[in-house]
Amino acid sequence: MLVNAAEMLKKARDGKYAVGQFNINNLEWTKAVLSTAEELKSPVILGVSEGAGKYMAGYTTVAAMVKAMDASLGITVPVALHLDHGSYDGCKKCIEAGFTSIMFDGSHFEISENVAKTTELVALAHAAKLSIEAEVGSIGGEEDGVIGEGEVASPEECKKIASLGIDFLAAGIGNIHGIYPPNWKGLNFDALGKIHDATDGIPLVLHGGTGIPSDMIKKAISLGVSKINVNTECQLAFAAATRGYIEAGKDKESKGFDPRKLLAPGTDAIKATVKEKIDLFGSAGKA
Ligand code: 13P
Numbered sequence: 001m002l003v004n005a006a007e008m009l010k011k012a013r014d015g016k017y018a019v020g021q022f023n024i025n026n027l028e029w030t031k032a033v034l035s036t037a038e039e040l041k042s043p044v045i046l047g048v049s050e051g052a053g054k055y056m057a058g059y060t061t062v063a064a065m066v067k068a069m070d071a072s073l074g075i076t077v078p079v080a081l082h083l084d085h086g087s088y089d090g091c092k093k094c095i096e097a098g099f100t101s102i103m104f105d106g107s108h109f110e111i112s113e114n115v116a117k118t119t120e121l122v123a124l125a126h127a128a129k130l131s132i133e134a135e136v137g138s139i140g141g142e143e144d145g146v147i148g149e150g151e152v153a154s155p156e157e158c159k160k161i162a163s164l165g166i167d168f169l170a171a172g173i174g175n176i177h178g179i180y181p182p183n184w185k186g187l188n189f190d191a192l193g194k195i196h197d198a199t200d201g202i203p204l205v206l207h208g209g210t211g212i213p214s215d216m217i218k219k220a221i222s223l224g225v226s227k228i229n230v231n232t233e234c235q236l237a238f239a240a241a242t243r244g245y246i247e248a249g250k251d252k253e254s255k256g257f258d259p260r261k262l263l264a265p266g267t268d269a270i271k272a273t274v275k276e277k278i279d280l281f282g283s284a285g286k287a
Contacts, residue, residue, distance in 0.1 A: 004131035005080035009203040017282030021045040023231035032270040047084040059097035077287035103133040137172030155198035162199040175208035196224040241269035
């Protein structure tokens, strides 16, 4: 069932758990995430970056694939199809393409411009019944060529953006996309607490979910994080399992070169990663 993400995240906030956003890259990825969420009776958010959207032949193709697959697999849990780190134009395109949720990442603009563009996109998204996420304080690391420095967002700016009618807020709290460096200081819970206090209970989003230790994840959820994004960890699991298959020479045995066989271990590895995260985030059985 494709829905926007507003209700599922309010329920997560009230129930003190988080819904996972798992980024998708192709049909196998989508199938792995949807079937695992269904198996665990968990709500789920499929994240699509602008780069992944382009790779999958455009947002209309992605929306058509996800809607058809949701129906063909008989998925009963709530599923949101969400643009991840969208530009102003990307957001507009996804609203037209039939996504059910968008993220406008205006964190690299001056706050006044972030406010102006977010305000406009809130009106467009809500008119089309989509949920909308906005960002304050860029998330560190690199994602699809977008490089962020890993800021800690100002509670005042978070308050300003949260008051624009957005459904959930991504705020930098020292989190980074990709693998955390050995000298990473960890999440800034002091900042998270202040942001939570300043934003009137709006569901908060934690980007860069890959590699954050379980105790930090649990603490973040207790301080108002209701959505956690995971991308790199599924990619690493997929790559390692595929490497294992090829290094074991399985592609050379019988019809092991058949893509349905070649991609199976990687797909199973994505499923295992998604299951582990859903269990950790506490959203199993909450659909
Ligand atoms: P990771 O790739 O670090 O898991 O981050 C994903 C993310 O935040 C997508 O927006």
